[in-house]
Amino acid sequence: MSRNHVSATVNGDQVEFLCETGQTLLEALRDELRLTGTKEGCGTGDCGACSVIVDGRLVCACLMLAVEAEGKAIQTIEGMATGETLHPLQRKFIEHAALQCGICTPGILIAARSLLERNPNPTEDEVRYWLAGNLCRCTGYHKIVDAVLDAAREMRGG
Amino acid sequence: MRYEAPKTLEQAIALLSGANGQARVLAGGTDVLIQLRSGRADPQLLVDIKAIPEMRAVVADSGGYRIGAAVTCMELIENEVFARDWPGVVDGVKLIGSVQVKGRATLGGNLCNASPAADGVPALIAAGALVCIAGPLGRREAPVEDFVLGPGRTSLGNGELVAAIQLPRRAPHSGDAYLRFTPRTEMDIAVVGAAVYLTLDGKGVCRSARVGLGAVAARALLVPAAAAALIGTTVDEAALERLAAAASAACRPIDDKRGTKQFRVKVAGVMARRAAAIAIERARRQG
Numbered sequence: 001m002s003r004n005h006v007s008a009t010v011n012g013d014q015v016e017f018l019c020e021t022g023q024t025l026l027e028a029l030r031d032e033l034r035l036t037g038t039k040e041g042c043g044t045g046d047c048g049a050c051s052v053i054v055d056g057r058l059v060c061a062c063l064m065l066a067v068e069a070e071g072k073a074i075q076t077i078e079g080m081a082t083g084e085t086l087h088p089l090q091r092k093f094i095e096h097a098a099l100q101c102g103i104c105t106p107g108i109l110i111a112a113r114s115l116l117e118r119n120p121n122p123t124e125d126e127v128r129y130w131l132a133g134n135l136c137r138c139t140g141y142h143k144i145v146d147a148v149l150d151a152a153r154e155m156r157g158g
Numbered sequence: 159m160r161y162e163a164p165k166t167l168e169q170a171i172a173l174l175s176g177a178n179g180q181a182r183v184l185a186g187g188t189d190v191l192i193q194l195r196s197g198r199a200d201p202q203l204l205v206d207i208k209a210i211p212e213m214r215a216v217v218a219d220s221g222g223y224r225i226g227a228a229v230t231c232m233e234l235i236e237n238e239v240f241a242r243d244w245p246g247v248v249d250g251v252k253l254i255g256s257v258q259v260k261g262r263a264t265l266g267g268n269l270c271n272a273s274p275a276a277d278g279v280p281a282l283i284a285a286g287a288l289v290c291i292a293g294p295l296g297r298r299e300a301p302v303e304d305f306v307l308g309p310g311r312t313s314l315g316n317g318e319l320v321a322a323i324q325l326p327r328r329a330p331h332s333g334d335a336y337l338r339f340t341p342r343t344e345m346d347i348a349v350v351g352a353a354v355y356l357t358l359d360g361k362g363v364c365r366s367a368r369v370g371l372g373a374v375a376a377r378a379l380l381v382p383a384a385a386a387a388l389i390g391t392t393v394d395e396a397a398l399e400r401l402a403a404a405a406s407a408a409c410r411p412i413d414d415k416r417g418t419k420q421f422r423v424k425v426a427g428v429m430a431r432r433a434a435a436i437a438i439e440r441a442r443r444q445g
Contacts, residue, residue: 004161021161021204022194044192045259046345057232057261063188064262067161068206111257132344133256 004067011079019066028066037077048134051107058114077106096147100138163206175317186262221327227266246334253277275373280353281336283370293318303380332357333440349417352429374409402427
């Protein structure tokens, strides 16, 4: 079977890989590029654990074929911190204890960043609706929402 | 399985026609990928239509809109001009999965997946939208209510694909709305969906109406009897009662884990009535 050659950028770095047509972007990120921060939860687009940003658009990496990534700019959790400096969202998640097992956390951080890029001053309702596609089975969302709102406040300079 | 991303509609049709029914069109992929994963679909060829420019565009066309089959739900939601003209269509599109899913999923795909509960479809039926189909024999158009034949089945022939969905010019003093019943507000599948598009005259009398229902039959329905209950009235309490009764009477639902037949029949009337109330409010506001 012939494999597809894909070149894309991931967190600003040029990458190339080979993939089967049926392979998802999630599988390519984890298995070909060894970027395992993006998690597989359900594999059917229901849980959001595999959230990544593709050409500025928040998507589930399990619902996109790797071959569709040709020429795209992909952002994953590995690109969120700057060196040793955490993104404000990451820092606020720790401060607010907005995680327990951590499987949903990379997807929620990516989704929250995508929200704050569009809307730097969301209401609590807007945060909850935007994150409706990210399931957490540990903490119960309150601390997650608090952390996102607090990060938004800090990022606005307040 | 082979992957092709043709740059023209003609190339896509040639690929589909040459595949002996062993090809699948890939737009957003939010349904196709799940079918591939579960083994429900096992095509030899995937034809990705996202590299075809006309499939990616929302074009204002003779007062209406032509929505390319590969336009994502998020692109449509963010299109403020479109959302002002067809807020009911956008009501439905907003309910198609999470932000992540809407970042990939398309209205064309929601239609072609042919789920009776598709949130994007009832408002298209109410709006009088047409499906623009392209194939080896040329182009044709079909009303949305005739396009889906049953669960997972459409009227697409071999080598045909949906190129776009055509919304007509919105009439003056008109409004549309879509509502669904679900236990949760987000990330759920419609138990019942109802859409209403109505037009008022200068005196506030309803001059035309269309009602679409979802998840109450094997496919989304156009319900002329429900529309007739509104036409010629000021959409008063009595008219809304008749609308609800006619909507309930048109239901041919199944019992399943999301709702019983009896519940769906009752709630279809309630949803139609509430959707009509929103549509009339929008008609009055939009002028």
